[in-house]
Amino acid sequence: MTTFLAIVLVVLMALVVYSLVRGIVAFLQSHRAEIDAGGERQKDMQLLQNRMMFNRIKYQALAIVVVALIMMIAR
Numbered sequence: 001m002t003t004f005l006a007i008v009l010v011v012l013m014a015l016v017v018y019s020l021v022r023g024i025v026a027f028l029q030s031h032r033a034e035i036d037a038g039g040e041r042q043k044d045m046q047l048l049q050n051r052m053m054f055n056r057i058k059y060q061a062l063a064i065v066v067v068a069l070i071m072m073i074a075r
Contacts, residue, residue, distance in 0.1 A: 005070050012063040016056055023052030 030045035 002070060002073055005066055005073070009063055009066045009070070012059050012066060015059040016063065019052045019056035019059060023049050023056060026052060 026045050026049035
């Protein structure tokens with residue numbers, strides 16, 4: 001069971017990093033769109049940025065739950 005939870009934890013950590021990188025890229029693109037007078041594209045990039053940052057928070061919370069479960073099992 002601990003091995004399974006460790007694998008789930010690694011997957012969640014990878015998802016956190018992926019969401020973080022994708023959110024930063026969207027952030028940089030939204031500023032680039034602003035410089036290029038983007039309008040609608042800028043709004044799309046900002047929505048993507050918000051969605052990725054929310055996903056990051058969600059995956060971090062799930063990772064904390066998995067760590068708590070591992071600690072409870074190890075006790």
